[in-house]
Amino acid sequence: MATQADRTRRPFVLEEAVAILSRTPATLDAVLRGLPDDWIRAHEGDTTWSSFDVVAHLINTDRTNWMPRARIILDYGEARPFDELNRSAHFVESRGRTLVSLLDEFASVRQNSLRDVATLRLTESDLERRGGHPALGVVTLRQLLATWVAHDLDHLMQISRVLARQYSDEVGPWRAYLRIIREAHG
């Protein structure tokens, strides 16, 4: 639990989580909208994702993961484990799309997700309700919603890293000072 002096942990507060989640579409817009397509489609090699892929994935997870799983917890608890996610569905869903249309769709999908959150009028005791994750076992609604926030930020970090690493060679000796480039893709 966070104490007043601890600046490395925040307790989950629904309004704060919503404040962060509501910012993500505008953040992705600011970073990506209008960038040359070669940058949008750049990735970290092999089967790693591009910024385009990440936006498509965030649309997919708002549709299939966060609020759908929240509803399963509220309606069934542990009696009905979550459905498995398809972590490559967004490749099919985004085929032939433009980044602009994905960014617009994400803004709309996220707005709907957060409207659904508000409609539920979740109480502290709702947040402690438990569900069954197919691999991780028992989880709470509070953990699910905190993970939604961290997942957004994880993918914002990924986009920053994917873009920066395009200049891994161009930065020359400064590579040694740039953690974003220096650290191996794990």
Next chain:
Amino acid sequence: MATQADRTRRPFVLEEAVAILSRTPATLDAVLRGLPDDWIRAHEGDTTWSSFDVVAHLINTDRTNWMPRARIILDYGEARPFDELNRSAHFVESRGRTLVSLLDEFASVRQNSLRDVATLRLTESDLERRGGHPALGVVTLRQLLATWVAHDLDHLMQISRVLARQYSDEVGPWRAYLRIIREAHG
């Protein structure tokens, strides 16, 4: 060097670098403006930086690092090594400030920096001009400008990570899936 098929490296193109650099103020605004102060001031422990510190640092580096060093390269070449940077100057500069005033200042400082870039009308041969880094030795203007871009993205990554890690405990078992939380601070 990037080839047409290589999506993991982009060659340095000034217009593209400027396109990314010009986005950073709006990106930081989207992520941070209006967030509760406890989030803005959150950090990763010990002497690590908060999001507030990062914005102050970006103002400082636009003022003292990127374009000042570019001018030293263009005016003196290797004959005059860069001045050392003061990596903690921003702590003093930002004392008593609000995040909103720092975000406004960063937008203005960055706009001025990019106006200065445009005024120089840099050619490909300018980009190959060399300067002397006090620790790294010979560097080119091209490397300096590429590093400016990667440095912005490195700090955007840092802000994402600082915020996400506040929920390191709250995500519960999902911690195992979240690279942003799982990986130790290095």
